Amino acid sequence: MFKLLLIEDDRTLFHEMVDRLSQWSYEVHGIHDFSRVMDVFTNVDPHLVIIDIQLPKFDGFHWCRMIREHSNVPIIFLSSRDHPTDMVMSMNLGADDFVQKPFHFDVLIAKIQAILRRVYNYNNDQNELKTWLGATIDYERNRVSNDDGTVDLTKNEMLILKQLIEKKSKIVSREEIIHRLWEDERFVSDNTLTVNVNRLRKKLADLGLGESIETKVGQGYVARDES
Structure with missing residues (x-):
C-alpha cells in the first residue's frame, strides 16, 4: 500500500481527499500541528507528498525546500491562486506536478497514479x-x-x-x-x-x-x- 502525506489545512477538503484517496487503497496521513511537518514526514516516510501552497506557520514552498534537503520523494503542489509564478516556483523547488484548485478528483488521482507508477516502477527496473x-x-x-x-x-x-x-x-x-x-x-x-x-x-x-x-x-x- 502506498503512503501519501497530505499537507492541507482546509479540513473539509482534507477529509474529502482522505475519503476519495482511501477508496483507491492509499494510506493517507495528514498534519495537525503545522509547526511539526518534518517530524510527521520523517515518521510516515511517505511514497508521495501533496502540499497546499497557502498554509499556517510557513507556506508550502518552505516545506518543499525542507523535504528536498532530505528526500527526492515525489511532490504535488495544490494552489487556489492563479499565478503562473506559483507553478514556476514549484518546479524550481523540485516538485513533480502542480494542480490548480478547484480540481476534479479524477484528474488528481490520475496524476498520483502516473507519478507512483513512473517513479517506483522506474526505480525497480533501473539498478x-x-x-x-x-x-x-x-x-x-x-x-x-x-x-x-x-x-x-x-x-x-x-x-x-x-x-x-x-x-x-x-x-x-x-x-x-x-x-x-x-x-x-x-x-x-x-x-x-x-x-x-x-x-x-x-x-x-x-x-x-x-x-x-x-x-x-x-x-x-x-x-x-x-x-
Whole structure:
C-alpha cells in the first residue's frame, strides 16, 4: 500500500481527499500541528507528498525546500491562486506536478497514479550504473557524478536525462518527453518542461556539463555524444 502525506489545512477538503484517496487503497496521513511537518514526514516516510501552497506557520514552498534537503520523494503542489509564478516556483523547488484548485478528483488521482507508477516502477527496473561524457549516472539514487563532484536530481530530471542519453546525438521532441514524463500532456504546461530542463542543465553545469544538452529550436533537445 502506498503512503501519501497530505499537507492541507482546509479540513473539509482534507477529509474529502482522505475519503476519495482511501477508496483507491492509499494510506493517507495528514498534519495537525503545522509547526511539526518534518517530524510527521520523517515518521510516515511517505511514497508521495501533496502540499497546499497557502498554509499556517510557513507556506508550502518552505516545506518543499525542507523535504528536498532530505528526500527526492515525489511532490504535488495544490494552489487556489492563479499565478503562473506559483507553478514556476514549484518546479524550481523540485516538485513533480502542480494542480490548480478547484480540481476534479479524477484528474488528481490520475496524476498520483502516473507519478507512483513512473517513479517506483522506474526505480525497480533501473539498478545499473551508466557512464556518459565521463560522468557516472546512478539511476537508482538519481545522482550524476564525475571528478568535479556529485549532483542529486529529482525523478523528473533523471527521467529527462535518461531519455536524452538513450537517444544521444539524436533529437528528442518536447512532445515525446512530456508524454513519457506525465503520460497525458493535456494536464501539462509546456513551460513546465522548460523549467525542468533548465534546472537539469544548471545542476549538470556544476559538473562541467553545462553544454551537454542542446536545444534544437522548434524541435526538441539533444544530449551530446562522446564524440
